[in-house]
Amino acid sequence: MRRLAVITGDHGESDPTKLGAAYGEEDLKAHRTMVEALEGLERFDITVFNDHDGLFERLAADPPDLVVNFCDTGVFNRPTRELNLPAWLELHDIPYTGATPQAMVLCFDKQIVRLVAESLGVEVPGEHFLASAAPGVALPDLYPALLKPNAADGSVGITKDAVVRSPQEARAYLDFLHETLPGRAVLWQEYLPGPEYGVGLIGNPASGLTVLPPLEVDFSKLPAGLNPILSFESKADPDSPYWTEIAFREARIETETRERIAGWAKLLFARFGLQDYGRFDFRCAADGRPKMMETNPNPAWAYDGKLAFMAGFAGIAYPKMLERIVDAAIARVTAGG
Ligand SMILES: Nc1ncnc2c1ncn2[C@@H]1O[C@H](COP(=O)(O)OP(=O)(O)O)[C@@H](O)[C@H]1O
Numbered sequence: 001m002r003r004l005a006v007i008t009g010d011h012g013e014s015d016p017t018k019l020g021a022a023y024g025e026e027d028l029k030a031h032r033t034m035v036e037a038l039e040g041l042e043r044f045d046i047t048v049f050n051d052h053d054g055l056f057e058r059l060a061a062d063p064p065d066l067v068v069n070f071c072d073t074g075v076f077n078r079p080t081r082e083l084n085l086p087a088w089l090e091l092h093d094i095p096y097t098g099a100t101p102q103a104m105v106l107c108f109d110k111q112i113v114r115l116v117a118e119s120l121g122v123e124v125p126g127e128h129f130l131a132s133a134a135p136g137v138a139l140p141d142l143y144p145a146l147l148k149p150n151a152a153d154g155s156v157g158i159t160k161d162a163v164v165r166s167p168q169e170a171r172a173y174l175d176f177l178h179e180t181l182p183g184r185a186v187l188w189q190e191y192l193p194g195p196e197y198g199v200g201l202i203g204n205p206a207s208g209l210t211v212l213p214p215l216e217v218d219f220s221k222l223p224a225g226l227n228p229i230l231s232f233e234s235k236a237d238p239d240s241p242y243w244t245e246i247a248f249r250e251a252r253i254e255t256e257t258r259e260r261i262a263g264w265a266k267l268l269f270a271r272f273g274l275q276d277y278g279r280f281d282f283r284c285a286a287d288g289r290p291k292m293m294e295t296n297p298n299p300a301w302a303y304d305g306k307l308a309f310m311a312g313f314a315g316i317a318y319p320k321m322l323e324r325i326v327d328a329a330i331a332r333v334t335a336g337g
């Protein structure tokens with residue numbers, strides 16, 4: 001039996017992508033469900049690492065056949081250290097699932113992703129790059145706008161007030177960003193008010209890339225007055241209407257739009273060198289045209305994450321989705337990729 005090391009975030013360390021910066025019951029449930037699903041496949045001998053103390057020593061002392069890299073929080077839950085794990089694994093010739101450090105570096109910089117996407121013919125929102133949110137920075141004349149950190153995940157720095165319609169609102173939100181994420185560059189993006197879609201891919205260009213049925217975010221139950229966005233609250237606060245009133249469903253879109261965003265997703269997957277799985281977020285402008293918001297290497301693996309929903313739309317149960325990711329990695333590694 002192949003020996004898999006499943007590595008996730010460190011449950012005991014603080015984590016900026018979680019509410020109160022700590023793992024909660026929801027996170028532990030997602031972790032349990034994932035481990036049980038992999039074990040239930042009865043194909044692998046599984047060791048789980050959710051404590052990063054001594055992680056590298058343990059891996060070096062007894063290298064697994066494959067690391068399932070579900071450490072999307074970064075080593076010791078530091079987002080800028082997500083790439084350190086695959087980089088270390090490469091040095092030690094230990095194969096792993098998911099993206100290379102190079103792909104992570106590129107995709108963690110949203111301005112770069114947008115520029116590359118645009119040059120490939122993928123439509124993107126209008127945008128200004130602000131080197132900082134400090135007082136005195138010149139404000140672009142683009143409203144309504146969505147303000148977000150250039151480099152962050154899990155909607156960190158995107159609260160319900162991230163949509164701004166005036167210089168006053170913008171300055172207030174920049175003050176919040178300056179205070180909570182000091183020194184970070186900010187993207188000032190055209191606010192896309194239309195339907196939001198996710199496109200999930202599993203596999204690899206060489207062995208076959210499966211496009212899962214796109215997902216649509218259903219904001220219709222969100223109380224009036226709340227900006228319809230997947231804010232930090234939607235990902236981290238089970239008591240927020242952003243968590244309780246937003247649902248995911250299979251996208252209701254015309255074939256042309258579906259093919260267009262699926263084609264873009266495949267193009268970006270190949271260009272950024274993603275591996276095994278990836279998720280691409282799109283949202284439509286006021287005129288209905290979809291634009292790319294984000295390219296996610298190693299998207300959330302949780303049973304209640306977008307990728308699992310999309311797999312479900314295709315009739316792929318959660319354990320089978322995990323198995324496909326692992327098998328994509330095995331096929332790639334076997335082929336020498
Ligand atoms: N330009 C935009 N227009 C409208 N909504 C946006 C825009 N950018 C981001 N959002 C909203 O914020 C959410 C998170 O943004 P995203 O760039 O995907 O960051 P993260 O890496 O934190 O997921 C999106 O799912 C979407 O709901």
Ligand SMILES: [Mg+2]
Pocket residue numbers: 281294
């Ligand atoms: Mg996103």
